[in-house]
Amino acid sequence: MPQMSMIEAIRDAMDVKMAADENVVVFGEDVGYFGGVFRCTHGLQQKYGTNRVFDTPINESGIVGSAIGMAAYGLRPCVEIQFADYIYPAYDQIVSEAARLRYRSGEQFTAPITIRTPVGGGIFGGQTHSQSPESLFTHIAGVKSVIPSNPYDAKGLLIAAIEDPDPVIVFEPKRLYNGPFDGHHDRPASNWSKHPLGDVPEGHYTVEIGKATTFREGEDVTILTYGTMVYVAEAAVNETGINAEIIDLRSLLPLDVDAIVKSVEKTGRCMVLHEATQTSGFGAELAAQVQERCFYHLESPVVRVAGYDTPYPHAQEWDYFPGPARVGRELKAMMETV
Amino acid sequence: MSEYKPLKFNVPEPTGRPGDQPDFTYVQIPEAGSVRRPEIDVPATDIKDLATTMIRVMNTAGDAVGPWAEDIPDEALLNGLKAMLRTRAFDERMMTLQRQGKTSFYMKCTGEEAIAIGHKAALMKGDMNFPTYRQQGLLLSTDYPIVDMICQILSNEKDPLKGRQLPILYSARSHDYFTVSGNLGTQFIHAVGWAMASAIKGDTKISSAWIGDGSTAENDFHSALVNASVYKPPVIFNIVNNQWAISSFRGIAGGDKATFAERAHGYDIPSLRVDGNDFLAVFAASRWAAERARRGFGPTLIEWVTYRVAPHSTSDDPSKYRPKEESDAWPLGDPVLRLKNHLIARELWSDERHKQAESEYDEEIRVATKEAESYGVMGAGSSPKDMFEAVFEDLPPHLREQRQKMGV
Numbered sequence: 001m002p003q004m005s006m007i008e009a010i011r012d013a014m015d016v017k018m019a020a021d022e023n024v025v026v027f028g029e030d031v032g033y034f035g036g037v038f039r040c041t042h043g044l045q046q047k048y049g050t051n052r053v054f055d056t057p058i059n060e061s062g063i064v065g066s067a068i069g070m071a072a073y074g075l076r077p078c079v080e081i082q083f084a085d086y087i088y089p090a091y092d093q094i095v096s097e098a099a100r101l102r103y104r105s106g107e108q109f110t111a112p113i114t115i116r117t118p119v120g121g122g123i124f125g126g127q128t129h130s131q132s133p134e135s136l137f138t139h140i141a142g143v144k145s146v147i148p149s150n151p152y153d154a155k156g157l158l159i160a161a162i163e164d165p166d167p168v169i170v171f172e173p174k175r176l177y178n179g180p181f182d183g184h185h186d187r188p189a190s191n192w193s194k195h196p197l198g199d200v201p202e203g204h205y206t207v208e209i210g211k212a213t214t215f216r217e218g219e220d221v222t223i224l225t226y227g228t229m230v231y232v233a234e235a236a237v238n239e240t241g242i243n244a245e246i247i248d249l250r251s252l253l254p255l256d257v258d259a260i261v262k263s264v265e266k267t268g269r270c271m272v273l274h275e276a277t278q279t280s281g282f283g284a285e286l287a288a289q290v291q292e293r294c295f296y297h298l299e300s301p302v303v304r305v306a307g308y309d310t311p312y313p314h315a316q317e318w319d320y321f322p323g324p325a326r327v328g329r330e331l332k333a334m335m336e337t338v
Numbered sequence: 339m340s341e342y343k344p345l346k347f348n349v350p351e352p353t354g355r356p357g358d359q360p361d362f363t364y365v366q367i368p369e370a371g372s373v374r375r376p377e378i379d380v381p382a383t384d385i386k387d388l389a390t391t392m393i394r395v396m397n398t399a400g401d402a403v404g405p406w407a408e409d410i411p412d413e414a415l416l417n418g419l420k421a422m423l424r425t426r427a428f429d430e431r432m433m434t435l436q437r438q439g440k441t442s443f444y445m446k447c448t449g450e451e452a453i454a455i456g457h458k459a460a461l462m463k464g465d466m467n468f469p470t471y472r473q474q475g476l477l478l479s480t481d482y483p484i485v486d487m488i489c490q491i492l493s494n495e496k497d498p499l500k501g502r503q504l505p506i507l508y509s510a511r512s513h514d515y516f517t518v519s520g521n522l523g524t525q526f527i528h529a530v531g532w533a534m535a536s537a538i539k540g541d542t543k544i545s546s547a548w549i550g551d552g553s554t555a556e557n558d559f560h561s562a563l564v565n566a567s568v569y570k571p572p573v574i575f576n577i578v579n580n581q582w583a584i585s586s587f588r589g590i591a592g593g594d595k596a597t598f599a600e601r602a603h604g605y606d607i608p609s610l611r612v613d614g615n616d617f618l619a620v621f622a623a624s625r626w627a628a629e630r631a632r633r634g635f636g637p638t639l640i641e642w643v644t645y646r647v648a649p650h651s652t653s654d655d656p657s658k659y660r661p662k663e664e665s666d667a668w669p670l671g672d673p674v675l676r677l678k679n680h681l682i683a684r685e686l687w688s689d690e691r692h693k694q695a696e697s698e699y700d701e702e703i704r705v706a707t708k709e710a711e712s713y714g715v716m717g718a719g720s721s722p723k724d725m726f727e728a729v730f731e732d733l734p735p736h737l738r739e740q741r742q743k744m745g746v
Contacts, residue, residue: 025538051538057568062527062561069531072516075538089557096521103728105509105517106499142729165731210734254734
């Protein structure tokens with residue numbers, strides 16, 4: 001099986017869909033001739049032409065808004081917002097238009113668009129190249145949100161997103177583009193070629209939207225997480241020796257509630273873990289779901305480990321980023337709660 | 339001592355407030371027929387003057403004059419007049435429905451009927467319109483069922499949008515009418531995307547974008563123009579300048595000294611400024627822009643100069659912010675009367691036929707209203723089950739659970 005980085009897997013997903021469906025078009029800032037600032041669309045314009053892959057003005061509202069118009073016509077736009085930190089100018093188009101087109105039109109018009117956007121920190125990106133704004137979108141009725149943590153899922157989820165009849169935002173953890181990252185910034189970075197999840201099948205396959213996966217089986221505590229934090233959780237487990245079950249949610253909306261309940265009922269404890277700021281973050285929804293559904297199985301309070309409620313700092317990157325040490329401390333404290 | 343005087347903060351004011359005499363001296367009105375008609379492949383830079391003048395066809399005697407008067411079929415004019423009467427009758431009846439408490443909300447387009455109806459007449463089946471809430475003429479000039487429109491307004495059991503949407507925010511794909519959003523300006527860029535798609539697929543369909551003077555200040559106005567400037571898709575940008583955005587006059591949108599048509603120039607988009615109450619001018623300019631788009635010469639922007647005669651909505655009282663007599667003093671007159679006089683002068687129409695048509699449409703809409711009311715008023719007959727459908731194509735687990743808890 002071919003080895004791919006997450007970047008190559010994402011590019012391959014678009015290649016597969018563009019070859020199979022001539023209505024799939026790809027556009028965004030610098031995605032055309034140059035192939036994207038992260039190389040995710042490298043070579044696609046040469047292969048499919050400027051009618052199918054093209055550069056846009058620096059106007060996120062225009063990117064998403066024109067994609068909605070194209071979708072109303074019958075195309076399948078897969079657009080890129082260069083950083084999730086810059087998705088806000090398109091927020092009105094996503095929330096007020098893409099998410100509601102089907103509902104408000106009595107299904108006469110739909111918006112089967114895919115919005116790809118690099119997300120997350122751990123790269124010294126500072127305030128505007130590190131944010132994790134997923135909860136601003138999971139709060140919106142009518143739009144799906146997914147976030148892969150490895151090349152296999154990235155390709156499968158992106159193909160599923162492009163084929164999905166509803167708008168899907170694919171948050172791509174840019175820290176994971178080239179290799180897994182467990183928060184140990186002081187150690188050499190590894191790359192996907194040495195990781196089993198870097199094995200990516202050729203051609204078409206999908207990862208179902210709305211389904212979580214058990215990243216690591218365990219008995220003592222459930223860690224609900226996604227994106228880069230999957231590997232941070234794994235490192236914390238290895239370093240503390242606590243036998244945690246790590247659930248990689250993959251899909252935030254729809255959420256795989258059954259997988260969450262099954263795991264927490266088994267372990268009796270739950271940590272929710274994400275990079276995004278804590279207050280009203282997606283972890284609050286996860287904690288509430290667990291409290292509502294698993295109350296009588298819980299042996300300790302649900303714990304949230306998240307980014308602090310501050311803008312993402314530059315110099316204090318590793319104080320801010322919820323690394324394995326912090327996750328490990330919280331895990332130990334949880335296990336000591338009777 | 340500073341050599342500089344204190345700076346002053348500028349907040350534009352309209353020429354008249356309640357109690358003042360209307361003052362429209364700011365509206366420069368050239369003679370009908372005096373503005374030239376360029377070839378459809380004209381570069382934007384060659385017609386910059388057309389953004390500061392006004393294309394007009396009907397003169398004060400009601401005659402059609404000048405280059406824009408050529409080849410306008412009688413049928414388009416007769417159908418246009420009828421559709422304007424039908425629209426006016428519809429607006430009146432729906433206003434009454436709101437006053438009777440049978441619907442929560444309505445918005446009239448009185449005085450602006452010629453624009454949507456004349457424009458629609460110049461398009462072809464399959465050309466998609468991306469309207470605002472004030473282009474009901476796009477539907478009422480077609481065979482779209484009036485009963486369906488009223489059912490939407492009543493949010494009843496036969497509402498095509500199943501009670502989910504505020505009255506008048508219609509959606510009619512079958513009649514090339516994109517779903518109207520409450521969020522202003524958003525659809526302007528949708529129209530561009532649709533036109534880009536048509537060009538990408540090598541189609542021959544075009545799209546029409548609609549926006550009001552006030553909403554040109556929204557970001558998506560710029561998004562649309564910059565994308566159109568770059569990709570040259572087959573789109574027509576319609577700015578309906580009715581002088582008012584609720585209580586704010588056009589100056590608050592930055593349109594006091596500069597025209598809205600002039601905004602196209604920085605984007606290399608040809609633009610026209612047209613008498614929006616002159617049905618012949620509306621039809622001729624729309625046909626020019628449509629032909630230009632369909633032949634692959636790219637976008638056109640048109641500022642339609644008109645006046646919002648009615649209150650902004652049933653929730654608005656214009657006597658609180660503008661002179662009461664302002665609408666009567668509007669120098670471009672009433673689009674219905676002007677077309678009526680033109681057709682009578684040409685012996686294609688008469689006062690009797692006009693009266694007869696008025697009562698026919700009044701009756702048609704009365705009957706349709708009665709039928710629509712039989713399916714429920716003010717949301718009666720809508721189903722709470724429909725509330726959960728169509729958020730997504732398939733009902734996801736969390737919505738299924740919420741629906742089950744509700745017991746529907």
